[in-house]
Amino acid sequence: LHCFSKGEDGFLYCEGVRVQDVMEAVEWSPFYLYSKDQITRNFEAYKEALQGSRSVVGYAIKANNNLKILEHLKDLGCGAVLVSGNELRLALRAGFDPARCIFNGNGKLLDDLVLAAEKGVFVNVDSEFDLENIVTAARVVGKRVPVLLRINPDVDPQVHPYVATGNKTSKFGIRNEKLQWFLDAVKTHSSEINLVGVHCHLGSTITKVDIFRDAAILMVNFIDQIRAQGFQVEYLNIGGGLGIDYHHTGAVLPTPMDLINTVRELVLSRDLTLIIEPGRSLIANTCCLVNRVTGVKTNGTKNFIVIDGSMAELIRPSLYGAYQHIELVSPPLADAKVSTYDVVGPVCESADFLGKDRELPTPAKGAGLVVHDAGAYCMSMASTYNLKMRPPEYWVDKGSVVKIRHGETLEDFVKLFDGL
Numbered sequence: 029l030h031c032f033s034k035g036e037d038g039f040l041y042c043e044g045v046r047v048q049d050v051m052e053a054v055e056w057s058p059f060y061l062y063s064k065d066q067i068t069r070n071f072e073a074y075k076e077a078l079q080g081s082r083s084v085v086g087y088a089i090k091a092n093n094n095l096k097i098l099e100h101l102k103d104l105g106c107g108a109v110l111v112s113g114n115e116l117r118l119a120l121r122a123g124f125d126p127a128r129c130i131f132n133g134n135g136k137l138l139d140d141l142v143l144a145a146e147k148g149v150f151v152n153v154d155s156e157f158d159l160e161n162i163v164t165a166a167r168v169v170g171k172r173v174p175v176l177l178r179i180n181p182d183v184d185p186q187v188h189p190y191v192a193t194g195n196k197t198s199k200f201g202i203r204n205e206k207l208q209w210f211l212d213a214v215k216t217h218s219s220e221i222n223l224v225g226v227h228c229h230l231g232s233t234i235t236k237v238d239i240f241r242d243a244a245i246l247m248v249n250f251i252d253q254i255r256a257q258g259f260q261v262e263y264l265n266i267g268g269g270l271g272i273d274y275h276h277t278g279a280v281l282p283t284p285m286d287l288i289n290t291v292r293e294l295v296l297s298r299d300l301t302l303i304i305e306p307g308r309s310l311i312a313n314t315c316c317l318v319n320r321v322t323g324v325k326t327n328g329t330k331n332f333i334v335i336d337g338s339m340a341e342l343i344r345p346s347l348y349g350a351y352q353h354i355e356l357v358s359p360p361l362a363d364a365k366v367s368t369y370d371v372v373g374p375v376c377e378s379a380d381f382l383g384k385d386r387e388l389p390t391p392a393k394g395a396g397l398v399v400h401d402a403g404a405y406c407m408s409m410a411s412t413y414n415l416k417m418r419p420p421e422y423w424v425d426k427g428s429v430v431k432i433r434h435g436e437t438l439e440d441f442v443k444l445f446d447g448l
């Protein structure tokens with residue numbers, strides 16, 4: 029069951045609500061439209077997969093930091109994975125239990141580490157200097173910080189290089205051969221830091237679960253080595269990264285259950301608590317960016333559908349050449365012919381496209397057009413380039429459309445210059 033589907037009348041629906049009706053009711057375009065129930069279902073899929081095992085699902089807030097969404101995930105029992113001090117502050121504000129929060133990152137700042145230490149969140153050690161800062165933070169607040177070592181298992185996730193992170197020349201984590209140095213450092217600072225586990229994150233958009241298994245095998249070997257030196261490590265954090273069906277081809281992709289099943293025995297064999305850090309697989313498919321068609325034009329052999337949304341609201345196609353499925357929200361006019369279009373925005377960049385070479389019926393001016401799977405890394409990566417203001421967000425909650433974030437206005441922007 030998926031939240032966005034075509035009805036028998038040819039209109040696109042979100043949980044029983046006609047997207048065309050939402051467009052007419054809201055005062056703004058483009059906007060993001062989510063299904064609250066789909067978020068719940070996505071989380072339940074992880075919960076079901078992890079049933080009966082000791083585990084923490086830490087939602088990677090960077091994927092989507094809408095406060096209402098964070099509160100909803102927290103209410104469902106989710107933890108949070110943070111990569112900046114502000115993400116940590118927002119997670120605390122949303123009410124996440126600090127004991128289910130993990131602070132990640134290769135450039136964590138001392139002030140933010142102090143806050144993390146104070147609140148008792150897990151901190152991943154990323155480098156020598158990071159360890160030094162964590163020790164300093166522990167001393168500042170007078171508390172022992174629970175840490176995991178982020179190790180690069182050097183497993184190729186077979187994804188776009190910009191979203192691969194666990195290879196040996198990555199800027200993240202520590203190299204295997206430095207493990208002993210870190211263990212010695214942890215021993216030296218045993219009154220400031222408490223080594224409770226290991227972490228890895230291979231990359232994002234991964235569609236083969238064997239990759240997680242390969243990494244988990246290496247990681248439990250590290251755990252064996254670490255335990256052999258007397259450390260009581262309890263947590264294996266295998267990161268996030270599970271991909272989704274962006275192409276809408278109906279291809280059978282691994283589910284959270286498939287992912288957990290590939291590592292379950294390994295985790296049990298070492299009596300570990302599993303931490304998993306999904307972002308995309310929790311939130312991507314719960315949302316569409318809803319746009320209006322400004323017009324259609326042709327240059328030479330190229331046909332363009334120009335919409336009001338752009339790379340400012342949704343940068344993944346421009347940045348990674350990512351494919352996100354595009355469709356019209358209402359049935360085409362009877363005489364509309366299907367052509368191959370680039371779907372582009374109004375931003376002054378040739379890189380401003382949402383989709384290339386898409387077969388679509390020629391839309392009328394003002395028609396609605398959605399970019400699917402826009403829940404992850406879309407709004408959270410939006411900018412105000414060309415003074416396109418960040419759009420409002422709505423979700424469908426039990427058949428009602430509810431605003432969950434205001435759109436930004438030019439007044440909000442101008443306020444930043446007040447009193448200067």
Ligand code: LLP
Nearest residue numbers: 088229232233268269270305306307308405
């Ligand atoms: N844990 C760590 C340490 C991460 O770096 C990430 C994502 C996650 C968890 C969550 O990964 P996910 O389950 O969402 O794949 N902007 C890119 C994706 C960047 C991912 C960064 N790290 C995109 O739009 O595809």
